[in-house]
Amino acid sequence: MDPTISVIFIILAFSLGLVLVMKKDTIPAPLKKWMAISSLVMILFAFFIIIYSLLKLGT
Helix, strand or coil: CCHHHHHHHHHHHHHHHHHHHHCCCCCCHHHHHHHHHHHHHHHHHHHHHHHHHHHHHCC
16 A cells, blocks of 8 residues: 555545534535535544554555
């Protein structure tokens, strides 16, 4: 796995989550639900990548 791509994905996932939290009042309700779900999935996958990278670091 290319570490550059992983770092870019992690930064983008957390940035999307931060933007959704900061702009939650201006996003339309139907769009807000799906964006929140997709952001949550991306953040969980980013945590998985971080943990996988840390475990792989030891080998």
